[in-house]
Amino acid sequence: MSPVIPVGPYHPALEEPxxxxxxxxxxxxxxxxxxxxxxxxxIEWLAERKNYVQALTLVERxxxxxxxxxxxxxxxxxxxxxxxxxxxxxxxxxxxxxxAERLHSHLLWAGVACELIGFQTLFMTxxxxxxxxxxxxxxxxxxxxxxxxxxxxxxxRDIVDPAGVLAAARSIRTATERQLIPxxxxxxxxxxxxxxxxxxxxxxxxxxxxxxxxxxxxxxxQDIRRSAPYEIYDRLDFEVPVLTDGDVLARVTVRALExxxxxxxxEQAVEGMPEGPWSxxxxxxxxxxxxxxxxxxPRGEVFYYVASDGSDVPKRVRIRxxxxxxxxxxxxxxxxxxxxxxxxxxxxxxPCYSCTDR
Amino acid sequence: xxxxxxxxxxxxxDGWERRCDGSWAEVDDLDPRAMTRLLSKAEARxxxxxxxxxxxxxxxxxxxxxxxxxxxxxxxxxxxxxxxIADLLPAAEWVEREMHDYYALEFLGRDETPALMLRxxxxxxxxxxxxxxxxxxxxxxxxxxxxxxxxGTAGAVTTPERGPS
Numbered sequence: 001m002s003p004v005i006p007v008g009p010y011h012p013a014l015e016e017p018x019x020x021x022x023x024x025x026x027x028x029x030x031x032x033x034x035x036x037x038x039x040x041x042x043i044e045w046l047a048e049r050k051n052y053v054q055a056l057t058l059v060e061r062x063x064x065x066x067x068x069x070x071x072x073x074x075x076x077x078x079x080x081x082x083x084x085x086x087x088x089x090x091x092x093x094x095x096x097x098x099x100a101e102r103l104h105s106h107l108l109w110a111g112v113a114c115e116l117i118g119f120q121t122l123f124m125t126x127x128x129x130x131x132x133x134x135x136x137x138x139x140x141x142x143x144x145x146x147x148x149x150x151x152x153x154x155x156x157r158d159i160v161d162p163a164g165v166l167a168a169a170r171s172i173r174t175a176t177e178r179q180l181i182p183x184x185x186x187x188x189x190x191x192x193x194x195x196x197x198x199x200x201x202x203x204x205x206x207x208x209x210x211x212x213x214x215x216x217x218x219x220x221x222q223d224i225r226r227s228a229p230y231e232i233y234d235r236l237d238f239e240v241p242v243l244t245d246g247d248v249l250a251r252v253t254v255r256a257l258e259x260x261x262x263x264x265x266x267e268q269a270v271e272g273m274p275e276g277p278w279s280x281x282x283x284x285x286x287x288x289x290x291x292x293x294x295x296x297x298p299r300g301e302v303f304y305y306v307a308s309d310g311s312d313v314p315k316r317v318r319i320r321x322x323x324x325x326x327x328x329x330x331x332x333x334x335x336x337x338x339x340x341x342x343x344x345x346x347x348x349x350x351p352c353y354s355c356t357d358r
Numbered sequence: 359x360x361x362x363x364x365x366x367x368x369x370x371x372d373g374w375e376r377r378c379d380g381s382w383a384e385v386d387d388l389d390p391r392a393m394t395r396l397l398s399k400a401e402a403r404x405x406x407x408x409x410x411x412x413x414x415x416x417x418x419x420x421x422x423x424x425x426x427x428x429x430x431x432x433x434x435x436x437x438x439x440x441x442x443i444a445d446l447l448p449a450a451e452w453v454e455r456e457m458h459d460y461y462a463l464e465f466l467g468r469d470e471t472p473a474l475m476l477r478x479x480x481x482x483x484x485x486x487x488x489x490x491x492x493x494x495x496x497x498x499x500x501x502x503x504x505x506x507x508x509x510g511t512a513g514a515v516t517t518p519e520r521g522p523s
Contacts, residue, residue, distance in 0.1 A: 037475040044460075045485055049492040080379050209404040209449030222403065227426025292379045292421065292428060294405075303421065305408045313493075320406040320453075328452060357475065 080291035090154035105298035154279030173263035194249035198345035212300020217250035224296035321355035359400035380428030388433035404449035
């Protein structure tokens with residue numbers, strides 16, 4: 001007998017709606033079928049019926065965790081069409097906020113993963129660290145989510161307390177290096193639950209178009225910040241952690257190492273941030289044209305295509321989020337694994353179904 | 359294999375247009391399957407497919423990443439049929455289903471194109487069917503008009519001209 005075990009689309013253990021049907025042979029998973037779209041909001045359709053100011057507000061709601069990356073990507077696409085120059089200070093502020101967002105996303109994910117592993121104390125450590133990032137983001141923007149920082153031509157707010165941002169980045173880096181990484185990489189419990197579990201080969205990662213930490217844990221070294229630098233990333237000293245094991249432990253480790261790198265980036269950006277304006281004065285008139293923009297979000301590459309007919313409403317807005325590409329990788333990951341590993345494996349790609357469904 | 363070799367392989371006379379957002383090529387009569395084989399051989403990473411309604415057909419832009427360079431290969435088709443590439447490249451499986459949902463694009467060669475964003479019983483082509491909705495009115499006003507239509511009092515809200523933002 002081969003029972004198919006459905007999980008979702010609405011389940012107490014799922015933060016967001018999706019459905020995975022696990023085809024099992026005893027305790028072993030033979031195959032899986034993934035269904036999404038339960039949170040479909042037709043955001044592309046809606047964005048093509050709103051002016052650019054409204055569309056910015058709308059795309060910030062694509063995701064509740066990496067909201068900043070969506071306004072940044074849309075802003076950069078509009079800037080390309082309009083030929084807008086962004087003030088130097090705004091570029092630094094964009095990078096600081098983007099890396100703070102990556103920190104809070106990775107720490108949130110690490111906490112969730114620790115809970116799934118059964119490691120409650122480390123879960124608390126992750127969330128205590130994350131709270132420091134949330135305080136920084138709240139101090140900068142006034143909000144813990146949906147920061148409304150980006151606009152075509154700059155940012156909406158200055159960073160008035162760079163010393164506070166610097167202190168938080170240093171504190172998080174120290175705690176990550178001294179506590180989080182040693183435990184995540186050497187603890188027996190973590191190792192037992194993660195090593196050799198949920199394998200994604202480099203070949204499968206490439207064939208499925210995987211992005212972000214999921215791809216980098218399977219040996220694909222691409223990071224848009226390095227391969228196609230934007231804002232000030234080409235001037236900053238940071239590493240792109242790449243591992244080749246392709247298992248849950250590799251994905252855990254890549255994100256933990258990226259936390260340290262994000263702190264280093266924030267420290268450099270705060271220390272090098274020049275004085276000066278941080279936004280152009282007026283919202284630009286967008287001429288007819290088209291442009292693509294890519295940003296390395298916490299979960300990987302976020303892609304936007306924007307076409308303008310010269311009116312105040314975009315003619316076409318195409319949004320491809322990282323989880324849209326990463327979600328199908330769960331299928332090869334769970335094959336041959338035990339049923340008990342499935343929750344951790346699907347969580348190991350740091351999925352976001354709101355992003356996927358848009 | 360670099361970007362120039364890709365274009366040579368696609369047998370297009372025009373070169374890449376280099377822009378700050380990547381390299382662009384307009385290819386008449388593009389063979390998506392030949393393109394996919396070529397780019398997969400070069401270990402280019404699939405990014406996505408953008409579909410734009412264009413008169414009686416569609417403009418399709420295939421986006422790839424070749425060693426960090428964004429390649430945008432565009433073509434225009436008449437009608438709504440295009441060869442599938444999902445059997446050659448699993449990364450394109452979901453986006454073909456998504457574009458079928460939005461524009462009722464038929465990807466020739468697929469055994470089936472199940473809904474991805476829509477529910478199984480929904481009619482595909484949601485964006486095509488509704489392409490004229492909401493474009494000539496202010497979105498806030500549109501919400502009121504839609505509500506009036508739902509309440510059976512369509513026409514109660516007049517359609518205003520779009521003003522400057």
